[in-house]
Amino acid sequence: MFPQSSRAARQGPAIRRxxxxxxxxxxxxxxxxxxxxxxxxxAFQAPAPPPTPSADQVNAVARQLYCPVCANVPLDVCPTQAxxxxxxxxxxxxxxxxxxxQIKDYFVQAYGxxxxxxxxxxxxxxLVYVLPPLAFVLGAYFLYRAVxxxxxxxxxxxxxxxxxxxxxxxxxxxxQLRKRS
Amino acid sequence: MLPTLGYLLLATAxxxxxxxxxxxxxxxxxxxxxxxLSARNAMLLxxxxxxxxxxxxxxxxxxxxxxxxxxxxxxxxxxxxxxxVTSLWxxxxxxxxxxxxxxxxxxxxxxxxxWDRDREFLPWVVVVVLVTLAFFLSLALFFDxxxxxxxxxxxxxxxxxxxxxxxxxxxxxxxxxxxNPLLRxxxxxLHPPMLYLGFVSFVIPYSFGMAALITRRSDDRWIRLTRRWxxxxxxxxxxxxxxxxxWSYDVLGWGGYxxxxxxxxxxxxxxLTGTAFLHSVMIQEKRGMLKRWNMVLIILTYALVIFATFxxxxxxxxxxxxxxxxxxxPVFFVFIGGTCIxxxxxxxxxxxxxxxxxxxxxxxxxxxxxxxNNLLFLSIVVACFWGVVFPLISQLFTGQQVTVGPxxxxxxxxxxxxxxxxxxxxAPLSAWGHTALQNLxxxxxxxxxxxxxxxxxxxxxxxxxxxxxxxxxxxxxxxALVTLDEFWRSASARSRTHPExxxxxxxxxxxxxxxxxxxxxxxLGVVLMAIGIVGSQFFQQQTQxxxxxxxxxxxxxxxxxxxxxxxxxxxxQRDVTRAVIAVFHGGNQVAELHPRRDYYFVxxxxxTIPGVYSTVQGDLYLILVGWEPIASNGATFKIYWNxxxxxxxxxxxxxxxxTLVAAWPDPERRRSRASAPHWSYVPAKQ
Numbered sequence: 001m002f003p004q005s006s007r008a009a010r011q012g013p014a015i016r017r018x019x020x021x022x023x024x025x026x027x028x029x030x031x032x033x034x035x036x037x038x039x040x041x042x043a044f045q046a047p048a049p050p051p052t053p054s055a056d057q058v059n060a061v062a063r064q065l066y067c068p069v070c071a072n073v074p075l076d077v078c079p080t081q082a083x084x085x086x087x088x089x090x091x092x093x094x095x096x097x098x099x100x101x102q103i104k105d106y107f108v109q110a111y112g113x114x115x116x117x118x119x120x121x122x123x124x125x126x127l128v129y130v131l132p133p134l135a136f137v138l139g140a141y142f143l144y145r146a147v148x149x150x151x152x153x154x155x156x157x158x159x160x161x162x163x164x165x166x167x168x169x170x171x172x173x174x175x176q177l178r179k180r181s
Numbered sequence: 182m183l184p185t186l187g188y189l190l191l192a193t194a195x196x197x198x199x200x201x202x203x204x205x206x207x208x209x210x211x212x213x214x215x216x217x218l219s220a221r222n223a224m225l226l227x228x229x230x231x232x233x234x235x236x237x238x239x240x241x242x243x244x245x246x247x248x249x250x251x252x253x254x255x256x257x258x259x260x261x262x263x264x265x266v267t268s269l270w271x272x273x274x275x276x277x278x279x280x281x282x283x284x285x286x287x288x289x290x291x292x293x294x295x296w297d298r299d300r301e302f303l304p305w306v307v308v309v310v311l312v313t314l315a316f317f318l319s320l321a322l323f324f325d326x327x328x329x330x331x332x333x334x335x336x337x338x339x340x341x342x343x344x345x346x347x348x349x350x351x352x353x354x355x356x357x358x359x360x361n362p363l364l365r366x367x368x369x370x371l372h373p374p375m376l377y378l379g380f381v382s383f384v385i386p387y388s389f390g391m392a393a394l395i396t397r398r399s400d401d402r403w404i405r406l407t408r409r410w411x412x413x414x415x416x417x418x419x420x421x422x423x424x425x426x427x428w429s430y431d432v433l434g435w436g437g438y439x440x441x442x443x444x445x446x447x448x449x450x451x452x453l454t455g456t457a458f459l460h461s462v463m464i465q466e467k468r469g470m471l472k473r474w475n476m477v478l479i480i481l482t483y484a485l486v487i488f489a490t491f492x493x494x495x496x497x498x499x500x501x502x503x504x505x506x507x508x509x510x511p512v513f514f515v516f517i518g519g520t521c522i523x524x525x526x527x528x529x530x531x532x533x534x535x536x537x538x539x540x541x542x543x544x545x546x547x548x549x550x551x552x553x554n555n556l557l558f559l560s561i562v563v564a565c566f567w568g569v570v571f572p573l574i575s576q577l578f579t580g581q582q583v584t585v586g587p588x589x590x591x592x593x594x595x596x597x598x599x600x601x602x603x604x605x606x607x608a609p610l611s612a613w614g615h616t617a618l619q620n621l622x623x624x625x626x627x628x629x630x631x632x633x634x635x636x637x638x639x640x641x642x643x644x645x646x647x648x649x650x651x652x653x654x655x656x657x658x659x660x661a662l663v664t665l666d667e668f669w670r671s672a673s674a675r676s677r678t679h680p681e682x683x684x685x686x687x688x689x690x691x692x693x694x695x696x697x698x699x700x701x702x703x704x705l706g707v708v709l710m711a712i713g714i715v716g717s718q719f720f721q722q723q724t725q726x727x728x729x730x731x732x733x734x735x736x737x738x739x740x741x742x743x744x745x746x747x748x749x750x751x752x753x754q755r756d757v758t759r760a761v762i763a764v765f766h767g768g769n770q771v772a773e774l775h776p777r778r779d780y781y782f783v784x785x786x787x788x789t790i791p792g793v794y795s796t797v798q799g800d801l802y803l804i805l806v807g808w809e810p811i812a813s814n815g816a817t818f819k820i821y822w823n824x825x826x827x828x829x830x831x832x833x834x835x836x837x838x839x840t841l842v843a844a845w846p847d848p849e850r851r852r853s854r855a856s857a858p859h860w861s862y863v864p865a866k867q
Contacts, residue, residue, distance in 0.1 A: 055725035055817070066584045072442050074586075077435035079787060114572075117586035124579055128571050132564040132593050139556045147541050147549055 053094035061090050061100045068111035075115075184249050184328040187237030188343055191278070194230035194285070195322055197223045198315035205304040205311075220307045224292045227314060228285040235282045238275065238327055242268055248353040250341040251275055251327040257359035257783065259753040263370070268360045270373040273509075274327035279374065280490065281317045284381040288314060291385050291410075299406060305392035306385075313384050316516050324509045359754075362781045362788045368428030376421030376448055380486045382414025383455060387483035390476055394527045399472060399534045404462045411459060412844035418452045419840065423833040434789030434804050436723060436821035438829070441590040443569045447489040450562050454482040457558035464548045467613050471548075472535040473528065474555070480524040485562075487517050492569070543615035550608040557597045557604070564593040591718075595649070602656040602711060605704050606663045628662035653715035661708045664701050671698075691842065699843025706839055709832025716799070716825025725806065727817040733765075737822035739794075739801050740765040741774075746808055746816050756780040760805050760816055764794050776805040776818070799824035 062076035067083050075083055075090075086107075093103050107115045119125040201223030208216030238251070242265045247253040255268040255275065269275040288310045296303050321327060329341045332349035340346055363369070386407035393403035425445065426438040439445060458478040464471045491513035528535075541549055568585040575583045610616075610624040635658040639645050645654070672687040679686065691698040726734045733742045744761040751757055759777035763770050774792025781788070794801040800823040808816040 055727075056723075059723070059725055059819075066586060072440070072584065072586065074435070079434070079789060112582060114582040114584050117584060118589045119571075119575070119583040119585065124575060125583065127574075128567065128585060128589065131567050132560065135563040136556070136560040136597075139560060143552055143556055146552065147544055 053091050057094055058087055058091045061094065061103055062087050064100065064104060064117060065107055065115050066117060068107070068115050074117070183237050183241055183246070184330055184343075187234045187241070188322075188326065188328040190230050190234035190237065191281075191318060191328075192322055194227050194234065194281070195315055195318040197226050197230060198311045198318060201227070201311045202308050202315065205307045209304045217304045217307075220311075221292050221303060224288050224307050224311060227311070228282075228289040231278070231282045231285045231318075235269070235278050238278060239266055239269055241328075242266065245357070247355070247357045248330050248351055249327075250329045250331060253331070253354055253357040255357070255360050257357040257754075260359060261753075264360055264365055267370045268364075270377075271360045271364050274321060274325040274329075276373065276377075277317055277321040277325060278327055280377055280381065281314060281321065283374070283377050284310070284314050284317065284384065287381050287385055291388075299402065301396045301398070302389060302392040302403070302406075305395045306388045309388035309391045310384060313388075320509050320512065324512065359781070359783050362779065362784055362786050363432055366428055366432045368424050368431060372421055372424040372428055375417050375424055379414050379416075379418025379421050380451070380490065382410055382417055383451060383479075383482050383486050385410040386414070386458075387479050390479040391524065391527065394476065394531050397531060397534055399531075401462075401465045401469070401472075404465055404475065408462070409844055409846070411455065411462075412840060415452070415455050415459060416837065416840040416844060418448070418455065419833075420837060422448060422452060423830075423837075427830065431791070431793075432788065434791055436721070436791075436802050436804070436819070436823065437717075438826075441568075441587045444493050446565045446569050446590075447485075447492040450565050451482050451485040451489060453558050453562045453565070454478055454485055457555045458482060460551045460554050464551055468548055470540070471552075473532065476528050476535065478555075480521070480528065481562075483524075484517055484521050487513070487520070491517060545611065545616045545618060545621065547608060547611040547613050547616070550604055550611055554601065554604050554608065557600050561594050561597050564590065564597075568593075598711075599652060599656060602653075602660055602707075605707065606656065606659040609663060609667055609701065609704070625663065628659060628666050631662050632659040647719055650715055650719040653711060653719070657708045657711040657715070660704060660711075664704050664708070667701060668698070695845055695847070696843050699839050699841070699845075702839030702842055703836055704839075706832045706834070706836030709828045709835055711832075713825050713827065713829025713832060716828065717823045720824045722822040723820065725817065725819045727807075727809075727815050729815045734818065734820060736820045737801070737824075738766055738798075739771075739822070741801070741803060741818070741820060743816055743818070744773075746805075754782045756782070758805065758808060760792075760808070760818070762792060762803055762818070764801060772801075774801075774803050776803045778805050795827055797827060800826050 059076040063074055065075040065086075067073040067075050067078040067080070068086070069082050070078055070080060073083075075086060090103055093106065098106075104116065113119055113125075119128055121129055201220045204216045204223060205220035208214065208218075208220060241249050241252050242256050243262065245252070245256070245258055247256075251272055251274045255271040256265050260268070270279045291306065291310065326343055329343050331352040331354065332340045332342060332345055333352040334340055334346060335348040339352060340349060345351070386403075389403040389407045389410075393399075422445075425448065429440065429445075430438040433440075458475065461471055461475055461478055465475050491510075541552075543549065568589055571585050572583050575581050606628070607621070607625065610621055612620075632655055636651065636655045639651065639654055645651055668687065671690050672683050675681065675690055676683050676686040679689075681689065722737050724734060724736050728734055728743045730743055730745060733740045742763040742765065744763050746758065746760045748756065748758045757777055757779050759775050762774040762776065764772040764774060772794040774794060776792035777790050779788040779790065780786075789804055792803045794803075800821075802821040802823055804819045804821075806817040806819050
């Protein structure tokens with residue numbers, strides 16, 4: 001046994017060294033693994049890029065814009081190659097997190113106000129929005145003037161007595177038909 | 182030879198018009214009836230001359246005479262015969278010939294009527310109609326000649342001219358460009374002629390109006406004489422607008438039918454003033470009021486008819502610069518300006534003669550409600566006109582191009598249309614002169630309560646919450662109930678006083694007062710159209726997606742599955758790509774659709790033909806947007822769910838039927854006209 005023991009005694013430091021090496025390898029490997037894992041964890045915790053906008057999201061913005069080349073064609077339905085490219089720009093900008101308003105501003109800056117479905121209410125454009133209601137109010141005023149003399153005139157009381165419901169109606173109907181024929 | 186003949190016929194018609202104008206004026210001034218009769222004959226002669234010229238052009242189109250510039254620009258050898266005929270109105274030059282042809286036909290019908298009672302109108306009707314006709318003929322003769330031919334000059338340059346330039350030889354292209362693919366649709370075959378028929382029909386009431394002004398006839402005779410003309414014009418204009426909307430829905434591939442495009446609006450405006458006129462003339466007939474206003478309306482309608490043609494033909498829509506470069510734009514501008522100034526000056530000169538015989542006697546009367554109706558119609562016209570011309574004004578004064586698109590029109594005209602619907606619910610119950618509030622309340626109570634019940638059902642069952650849609654549906658319901666109640670009350674009242682069954686009583690009522698009951702049918706048509714418009718505008722859904730074969734997309738109550746896609750070339754130079762789509766509802770296949778895209782080689786233009794599955798509930802409208810290479814078998818589709826849209830088309834049919842009922846000739850009136858006394862064509866010396 002002794003010789004074995006002595007052999008064991010001789011081999012003891014070597015085993016310890018091997019164990020120590022294994023420990024350090026394992027430690028360093030584990031640390032590296034942890035670091036790598038941490039690195040992955042850091043990568044997963046970074047803000048994810050926005051998902052690719054859907055065609056419906058692109059069209060929702062494109063619908064509010066008009067083709068800068070074709071007259072009076074909304075961008076979401078314009079079949080030209082140019083409009084396809086402009087829709088791609090919208091997709092890209094939505095992908096970068098732009099809001100619809102920012103995208104509209106971008107197109108106005110690039111192509112002018114004609115890309116908007118309605119002109120912004122400023123300057124001369126105010127006339128677009130002011131004139132139709134003004135015309136209506138003026139027309140209503142003239143209509144009021146036409147009716148007004150009656151309202152102030154004498155004898156405007158509702159002189160027509162409430163007629164007996166159906167017989168009176170039949171009589172009037174016949175009278176109208178007689179006049180027609 | 183044939184182009185020269187066609188041109189000479191057109192030129193002769195123009196000279197005949199000029200002769201007719203001169204002869205008519207001379208006849209009145211010299212008080213010589215034979216000159217007036219000769220002018221009338223000139224008006225009659227214009228039709229066969231222009232007919233022969235138009236037939237020459239159609240023959241050239243049919244027989245591939247590509248040496249004629251117009252033929253070359255709108256036809257090709259591969260086009261079917263019917264499209265070659267309809268390509269007459271596929272370009273500006275041919276459209277001008279069509280316009281003149283229809284105008285001369287209406288002029289001839291007007292000339293052939295019995296003039297016994299209204300002879301003093303004849304010379305001036307001839308003048309106004311022939312001036313309009315001569316104007317359009319002059320455009321075709323001097324500015325956009327449909328018979329111009331190609332010539333090759335000695336320096337190799339290609340020219341288009343009627344007669345050969347010095348040293349030039351005829352040039353005959355082997356094939357033409359072909360008709361614009363967008364115009365190769367059945368809707369486009371009928372849409373322009375209907376619209377043009379509507380336009381030219383309104384020239385007749387205008388000419389009678391002017392004749393009444395010139396001859397100082399301040400009674401309502403001109404209105405009674407042209408009532409049917411107006412209704413016929415209105416009918417054709419309505420048909421033209423509806424067909425245009427249907428064409429847009431079927432061909433333009435954007436899921437809608439009305440895009441508030443300036444060309445659409447241009448055709449819509451005379452319809453609006455014409456509708457206001459149709460209501461307003463009733464006040465003059467019943468109460469002798471609004472004589473001046475009716476003149477204003479017919480002048481406005483005529484001006485808008487010319488403006489509508491001008492807008493689409495002058496280049497003004499694309500830009501003010503295109504207008505300035507356009508050959509016919511400035512001519513149109515001068516003609517519209519000139520006729521407006523002359524008409525209004527004439528009206529002002531007769532202002533005192535046209536004072537009303539009566540005045541409004543009540544705030545609540547049919548005439549007041551009709552006036553409110555006129556206010557609403559005219560306000561819509563102002564909004565439309567302003568929306569169309571503002572981009573040009575902006576460009577002119579600031580150099581800034583702007584778009585006035587659907588949001589503006591929807592916001593501006595939406596409340597006005599709602600107001601018109603409300604009036605349609607009240608006005609039929611009101612009386613001429615004065616309506617007691619109590620009576621009106623009693624008459625409207627039943628329909629009103631029923632409409633509230635309908636509204637409650639919509640809220641409870643359909644769970645609608647949009648206030649605009651609810652208001653629209655409620656108003657449509659109210660008008661429908663009021664109108665049906667009117668039919669019911671009239672028929673039951675008649676069946677009480679006559680021994681007639683209810684359906685017979687209803688039939689007799691309609692037969693004896695077609696105008697009134699035809700009007701009610703029109704109102705019912707409008708109700709159906711309103712339901713379709715509210716449904717499709719407020720509740721349209723859409724989605725777009727790329728799906729491989731066998732995959733599905735869900736929209737509204739439907740699922741659609743992409744089954745296959747194929748591509749082939751046709752004999753008429755088209756590359757067709759067609760998808761096969763299965764439509765499912767509740768898990769069961771209900772239809773197979775074939776949306777496709779046609780690429781026309783020569784025109785280098787793509788047509789998007791939707792696949793549509795129509796039901797009472799609405800349309801599933803599917804467009805093929807794009808497709809991937811054959812390997813992936815994927816394709817992109819845009820799908821629309823248009824609820825209730827078919828109410829719009831059904832309503833249009835009812836609307837047209839109602840107009841036919843209202844415009845149908847009355848035999849009793851023909852007899853009374855035949856027995857009328859004979860008057861002189863020229864006014865007696867005073």
